[in-house]
Amino acid sequence: MRLLEERILRDGHVRAGGVLKVDGFLNHQMDVALFAQLAEQWHEAFAADNVNKILTIEASGIGLACIAAQAFGCPVLFAKKTKTKNIDGSVYTTKVESFTHGRVYDVIVAKEYLLPTDRVLLIDDFLANGAALEGLCDLVRQAGATLVGAGIAVEKCFQPGGARLRAQGLRIESLAKVASMGDDGSISFAP
Numbered sequence: 243m244r245l246l247e248e249r250i251l252r253d254g255h256v257r258a259g260g261v262l263k264v265d266g267f268l269n270h271q272m273d274v275a276l277f278a279q280l281a282e283q284w285h286e287a288f289a290a291d292n293v294n295k296i297l298t299i300e301a302s303g304i305g306l307a308c309i310a311a312q313a314f315g316c317p318v319l320f321a322k323k324t325k326t327k328n329i330d331g332s333v334y335t336t337k338v339e340s341f342t343h344g345r346v347y348d349v350i351v352a353k354e355y356l357l358p359t360d361r362v363l364l365i366d367d368f369l370a371n372g373a374a375l376e377g378l379c380d381l382v383r384q385a386g387a388t389l390v391g392a393g394i395a396v397e398k399c400f401q402p403g404g405a406r407l408r409a410q411g412l413r414i415e416s417l418a419k420v421a422s423m424g425d426d427g428s429i430s431f432a433p
């Protein structure tokens with residue numbers, strides 16, 4: 243999506259360790275008019291799939307997922323990161339290794355909000371090593387819900403998550419595909 247690529251080139255910053263900072267419009271200050279245009283792309287891509295629930299993970303996916311849910315006319319559920327040791331039977335739980343924080347989180351969703359009848363679209367801001375999406379896929383599987391696919395704003399194609407998850411059969415619609423990021427701050431995109 244040209245618009246998102248141009249915004250990344252204008253306002254994104256390459257950081258050490260293959261991190262792209264987009265705090266000006268996505269991860270801290272949020273450009274909701276841009277979000278609506280991203281949501282429209284996902285809505286077009288998944289229009290025939292009868293999505294009735296959007297699932298994301300806190301925190302940075304929530305804003306995008308809310309605007310996407312408006313386009314689909316359905317609720318958003320976000321997987322919560324938890325420190326609670328004694329997780330009871332009322333939740334589905336899985337483990338996710340955070341790319342940006344370098345630690346493993348337990349994430350949960352309440353069973354009452356993720357149902358076998360749900361047709362779920364995953365939404366997240368970034369796809370890097372794929373741990374966040376994989377965790378969300380696991381929660382959908384545990385619930386016996388139907389996984390329609392995933393809408394991602396920025397996929398970093400030089401990290402292995404996208405290729406691995408597509409090979410497993412997950413449909414992923416990424417709106418900007420970063421092919422490379424240079425030490426000089428340069429960014430190139432894959433088609």
Ligand code: 5GP
Pocket residue numbers: 260261262263264269302303339340341342366367368369370371372373374375398403
């Ligand atoms: P993954 O689990 O695919 O390795 O990483 C996905 C999560 O890590 C996203 O939800 C996002 O919050 C964060 N993330 C991964 N790479 C980047 C990046 O380059 N920039 C930012 N801002 N977040 C990232």
